[in-house]
Amino acid sequence: MNLDLFIMNGYGLYVWSAFAFTLFNFLILYKVTSKQLIKEEAKFAKKFESLNSDQVILAHKQSTNRTFVRTVAHKI
Amino acid sequence: MLSIITEKTKKVLISSKFRNLIFILFIIFLSVGLFEALILSPQDYLQSDSVRIMYVHVPSAWISLGIFSMIAFLSLGVIIFKNKNFVLISKSLAPSGFIFNLIALVTGSIWGKPTWGTWWAWDPRITSMLVLFLFYFLYLLSWKLFEKNKAVKISSYISIIGVINVPIIKYSVDWWATLHQPSSINVLSESTIHSSMLIPLFLMTAAFALFSVLIFLMKYNVELIKVKNKGLNRI
Numbered sequence: 001m002n003l004d005l006f007i008m009n010g011y012g013l014y015v016w017s018a019f020a021f022t023l024f025n026f027l028i029l030y031k032v033t034s035k036q037l038i039k040e041e042a043k044f045a046k047k048f049e050s051l052n053s054d055q056v057i058l059a060h061k062q063s064t065n066r067t068f069v070r071t072v073a074h075k076i
Numbered sequence: 077m078l079s080i081i082t083e084k085t086k087k088v089l090i091s092s093k094f095r096n097l098i099f100i101l102f103i104i105f106l107s108v109g110l111f112e113a114l115i116l117s118p119q120d121y122l123q124s125d126s127v128r129i130m131y132v133h134v135p136s137a138w139i140s141l142g143i144f145s146m147i148a149f150l151s152l153g154v155i156i157f158k159n160k161n162f163v164l165i166s167k168s169l170a171p172s173g174f175i176f177n178l179i180a181l182v183t184g185s186i187w188g189k190p191t192w193g194t195w196w197a198w199d200p201r202i203t204s205m206l207v208l209f210l211f212y213f214l215y216l217l218s219w220k221l222f223e224k225n226k227a228v229k230i231s232s233y234i235s236i237i238g239v240i241n242v243p244i245i246k247y248s249v250d251w252w253a254t255l256h257q258p259s260s261i262n263v264l265s266e267s268t269i270h271s272s273m274l275i276p277l278f279l280m281t282a283a284f285a286l287f288s289v290l291i292f293l294m295k296y297n298v299e300l301i302k303v304k305n306k307g308l309n310r311i
Contacts, residue, residue: 005115008125014190015128018183019114022132026287029175033294040301047308059308 098290105283112276127273129187135281137180137205139288141242143173144208147215148239151232163228164303166235167219168295172288174212181205192255200248201256204241211238 006012051059113131120127150166153159184202185195196202211234218231249256260269267274 008128009119011124011126011128011190014126014186015114018129018132018186019110021182021186022136022179025175025179029171029291033171033291033298036298037294037301040298040305044301044305044308047305051308 095290095293098286098293102283102286102290105279105286109276109279109283112279116272117276118270118272123191126187126190129183130273131276131280133180133183133187134277135284136176136183138281139284140173140177140180140208140212141245143169143176143288144212144235145239145242147173148235148242151235154228154232155236164296164299165292167231168292168299169288170212170215171295172291174209174216176284176288177205177209177212181209188255197255199255200252201245201254204245204248207241208238208245211235211241214238 006016008015048056048059109131113128117128117131119125147166147169150162150169153162154166181202184205188197189195215231215234215238218234219227221227222230248254249258260267269277
């Protein structure tokens with residue numbers, strides 16, 4: 001196994017820790033944002049489910065991002 | 077009723093399809109970029125392998141600056157035109173900009189130790205990046221501390237005041253004596269960096285930019301759902 005890739009002329013610890021820190025932060029940010037999205041979608045789905053058919057029609061008519069209403073609604 | 081909605085929604089998953097596409101592109105660019113940055117790109121004749129930290133440090137700094145400039149520009153739109161969508165967009169951009177700023181500071185510190193012999197120096201470029209980090213922090217904090225209408229105003233003013241720092245960061249290496257070298261990549265003149273290093277740098281920048289777009293889309297959806305949730309309450 002080629003250890004040069006890890007040792008990097010004595011700079012391995014610096015290089016790998018910089019890359020690891022970056023990727024770790026990416027992972028955390030992605031996870032936190034995903035969790036927020038799932039939570040909000042679930043809240044919306046729960047409310048949407050409780051609407052009667054007339055209210056559903058009204059919900060579809062709401063101006064803010066109609067596509068979104070339908071996008072989330074399919075998950076109910 | 078629900079089956080009708082499901083039928084109707086089959087063709088409208090544009091946003092999540094687009095998100096998936098961005099995610100796949102991000103993984104591709106990141107994989108190729110990491111391979112280029114860690115294995116294929118050459119060592120520097122002075123800094124040896126520590127130069128590889130540049131491939132995460134520089135794109136993070138560029139993107140954090142770009143995102144903050146966008147937030148400030150949109151905030152100006154919020155104040156002048158009272159555009160609510162600009163508020164949602166700028167609020168959704170901030171978390172990734174903040175994280176990229178943090179990555180730039182920490183990886184810069186890690187790079188500083190083998191290169192300058194210190195983890196931290198009150199150098200104009202580093203200090204101005206720290207100031208930008210504080211502005212990002214205040215921007216995000218304002219959304220946590222104040223009620224919506226007040227937060228819109230306060231966060232907008234924070235970003236507009238903070239954007240004054242962006243040209244200071246850019247030109248700090250020219251205006252003052254700093255530990256940082258002058259720009260190696262120039263838009264108007266020839267870059268002083270070799271293509272064997274330029275290619276991985278651009279691949280990593282593309283990967284990081286795609287990641288910020290991905291987070292933005294997710295965060296923007298979160299904000300939109302919140303708006304829609306309030307809308308449902310009014311029915």
